[in-house]
Amino acid sequence: MVPPLVIRTHAAGGDFGRLRAEFALPESFGPEVLAEAEQSVLDPLASAGGREDATDLPFVTIDPPGSKDLDQAMLIERTRRGFRVHYAIADLAAFVPPGGALDREARRRGQTLYLPDGNVPLHPPVLSEGAASLLPGEVRPAVLWTIDVDEGGELMDTRVRRALVRSTEQFDYETVQTALDAGRSHPSVAALPELGRVRRELAVRRGAVELQLPEQEISGDADGGWALARRPRTAVDAWNAEISLLTGMAAAQIMLDARVGVLRTLPPPEPDAVEWLRRSAHALGVAWPEGQPVSEFLSALDPGRPSSMALYADTTRLLRGAGYTSFDGERPGLATHAGIGGAYAHVTAPIRRLVDRFATEVCLAVTAGREVPSWTREALDEVPSKMSASDVLAARVERACIDQVEAWVLAERVGGEFTAVVLRAEETKAEILVEDPPVMAKCAGERFPEGERIGVRLTAVDVDKRKVLFERV
The missing domain is CATH 1.10.287 (Helix Hairpins)
Incomplete structure (x- = not known):
């Protein structure tokens, strides 16, 4: 396997405080919210009654390096008919009383926002990085999905229930990829490559559309500055995502069959x-x-x-046109996600995303033959708009952070020349991807050869407005 391309360019230390103020991002949680969170974790296993004991299953987590808000833990087994996926998801409903201060604040925030100098979490860290997180070696309440698929990756059977789990290892993507490449993968994810591949093949046949543009990443460096990197997804990234997608598609089918729930949709x-x-x-x-x-x-x-x-x-x-579609009583008019090639729901990241808690409660109730809780049903109408608003904010914050670091990186290089790929071209301007440093920007000029490499010159940088401008050489 060709190693992922990583280009790092360092910038002097900068402050994201102005950006946080611009978007009116909350700096902390109110005392009522914190008090309720502290109370909910006094006995994290107080709600253990009626839960299945699955602490003997050797779950592992795969997340970015340094992550503490661990939503998912997995164990994949090869079976005679195909594969069995055990997928443990953090059970936030065990800690968040419906209608309480935590619930109201989570509905206001919608999702965790990620900034280079620290997150703006959906839930207080005592939950998101502590009692609710599937940290290694800790017994945690979870929602346990057991999903059986056949040799071709097709869904055969789904079970979902509340359980107690214990993750045995915390891995990051590169560690797992390196181990797999060396032929010494952890037993809990040894079957991930095979299942990931067949699910990817199945996704293509479903008509799923996946864009593989390299992502820009920001991280801190040892000198107090910021490192800007361009890192394509590894195979483990893609395979890991397929497990989450599989679970989300199973959840969507449960809700559609019951005619109640909330889906992630795209026409x-x-x-x-x-x-x-x-x-x-x-x-x-x-x-x-x-x-x-x-x-x-x-x-x-x-x-x-x-x-x-x-x-x-x-x-x-x-x-x-991506959005969220809730329904109660009849099948929704739009029930699929064109980018995934089927019906899909968010249920695998409740620590970081509001909608997952409600969709999960629907699935738990339906599969147990119980009525969906009234507090869940009542929330279905408002969750789509709250999630859509938080998605817009998250995208704007992420773009602003990248634009800011790009401006810091290039501030002292006005007049310099670079190599870039033309992504989109118009009559007198183009959108380009500069290769080193990894910057996406506007470029002035004429007759741009779309999809080719060109030479460009940096003509202006406005650090305050987070703008950089190039011209074709």
């Missing part, structure tokens, strides 16, 4: 958008056989080629 792309992408591929010289679905075409692209990067950027036009 199918308009035919004109697909035809526009086909013309872009032709203009870039990328062969797209007649009749080949979008998903198969994109899955065959080499993510490292400039033409592929341009096509991934163009494909975002196909993935517009």
Whole structure:
């Protein structure tokens, strides 16, 4: 396997305080919220009654390095018919009384926001990084999904119930990838590559659309500055995501069968958008056989080629209109997510995302043959709007943080020349991806060759406005 490309550029230390004030991000939790959180963790196993004891299962977690808010722990077994996935999800409902101060604050926030100098958490750290987190060696209340799939990755059976679990190891993506490449994977995830691959193949056949544009990442460095990196996803990233997607699709089916719940939805792309992408591929010289679905075409692209990067950027036009759809009593008009190729629900990140707690409660009640709790049903109407608003805020904050670090990195390099890939081109400007440092920006000029490398010159940097501007050389 080719190692992931990592380009790091360091900037002098900067303060994100102004950015936090600009977006009016909360600095802490109110005393009532903190008091309720502290009370809820006095005896973290107080709600253990009626839970299945699954502490003998050797769960492991896979998260970014240094993570403390651990939502998921997994164990994957090979069976005679295929695979069995044990997926333990943090049980926030065990700590958050409906209608209480914690619940009200979580509804106001919507989700955890991630900034380079510290998170703005959905729940107080005593929960999100402590009593509710699936930290290694600790017995924790969890919602345990046991999902059986066949040899081809198709869902066969799902069980979901409350349990007590104990994670045995905390891994990060690179550690797991390195171990797998060396042939010494942990037994709990030894089957992850095989299952991950068949689920990826199945996703392509479903019509799932995945964009493999390299992500920009920010991290602190030893000198007090910020490191800007471009890091494509590893295979373990993709396989790990498939386990979460599998669980979310199982949850969606449970809710659709019961005609009550909340889904993550995305309408199918308009035919004109697909035809526009086909013309872009032709203009870039990328062969797209007649009749080949979008998903198969994109899955065959080499993510490292400039033409592929341009096509991934163009494909975002196909993935517009994402939202949340709640329903109670009848099947919703839009019940699928075009980017995933099927019905899907958020249930695997309740520490970090509001909607997961409510969707999970629906699944627990339905599979146990009980009525969905009234507090859950009453919340279904408001959750979609709250999640959509928090998604918009999270995207704006993330983009602003990256723009700020890009400006800090480039502040002393005005007049310098760089190599960039043209992602999108218009008559007198283009969107480019500078390769080193890894910066996405606007570029002035004419006749841009979309999907090719060009030379550019940095003409201006405004640190306060978080703007950088290039021109074609």
